[in-house]
Amino acid sequence: MQNIEANIVITRNDGKLASISVQMPIWSKQSEFDGNTIVKLPLLGIETVAKNDDDAEIAIKEAIQSFCGVAEKFGEGIEKELQSLGWKLVDSNGNPVLGFCVSETDALLDRLLQTGDNYTNENLEIEEELEHA
Amino acid sequence: MPDPFYPSVDLSFIEHHLVQTGKFAGHYIVGQTITFVLNGPQAIHKRSILIRQLTPGQVCYEQATGLAARFGFMGALLAWLDTNRNWREGAYVQ
Numbered sequence: 001m002q003n004i005e006a007n008i009v010i011t012r013n014d015g016k017l018a019s020i021s022v023q024m025p026i027w028s029k030q031s032e033f034d035g036n037t038i039v040k041l042p043l044l045g046i047e048t049v050a051k052n053d054d055d056a057e058i059a060i061k062e063a064i065q066s067f068c069g070v071a072e073k074f075g076e077g078i079e080k081e082l083q084s085l086g087w088k089l090v091d092s093n094g095n096p097v098l099g100f101c102v103s104e105t106d107a108l109l110d111r112l113l114q115t116g117d118n119y120t121n122e123n124l125e126i127e128e129e130l131e132h133a
Numbered sequence: 134m135p136d137p138f139y140p141s142v143d144l145s146f147i148e149h150h151l152v153q154t155g156k157f158a159g160h161y162i163v164g165q166t167i168t169f170v171l172n173g174p175q176a177i178h179k180r181s182i183l184i185r186q187l188t189p190g191q192v193c194y195e196q197a198t199g200l201a202a203r204f205g206f207m208g209a210l211l212a213w214l215d216t217n218r219n220w221r222e223g224a225y226v227q
Contacts, residue, residue, distance in 0.1 A: 074158055
């Protein structure tokens with residue numbers, strides 16, 4: 001058996017990415033170096049920076065939107081790029097659902113993932129062409 | 134103790150050096166976050182460089198030095214900091 005530790009549901013309109021619903025663990029800490037907040041999203045291979053806890057919420061949102069936008073514009077699409085990070089397609093009836101799955105026998109990884117803060121956003125809009133240049 | 138005196142670096146300086154790698158594919162902007170993308174066959178997370186501007190047009194010292202180390206322009210960065218921020222690694226310029 002596998003536990004799903006994170007998931008992303010992708011909604012497309014006429015094949016074009018519209019929004020995603022996301023739930024995944026993230027980690028943040030204050031930098032001992034300059035006092036900024038370092039935010040890590042290891043399931044997306046991203047590290048970003050924020051001024052404080054409130055700004056970190058915005059930074060996380062921007063990081064996820066960036067990943068999705070970049071995957072669509074420069075990569076092979078969100079589904080494939082997530083799979084290269086270890087995510088699995090868990091359901092593709094209707095809208096594709098990708099999950100980050102951990103085997104029940106991998107207790108250590110399971111415990112590590114539990115140490116993260118759970119970030120949830122049920123409707124994160126991805127503006128594919130609006131702001132890139 | 135956090136040190137508030139580390140200087141920030143102009144985004145345009147960082148971008149100039151990333152473009153010079155010759156692998157530059159483009160960039161993608163969301164709010165204060167700009168992601169530079171390199172060409173290549175690898176998965177997108179291996180060729181994305183995410184920068185968040187805490188002040189518009191500025192990259193914090195920690196991110197700037199990380200990129201300089203990765204893309205081999207540390208010498209140019211330290212010279213830029215000396216010229217533009219009157220700052221040297223290890224000591225403040227008199």
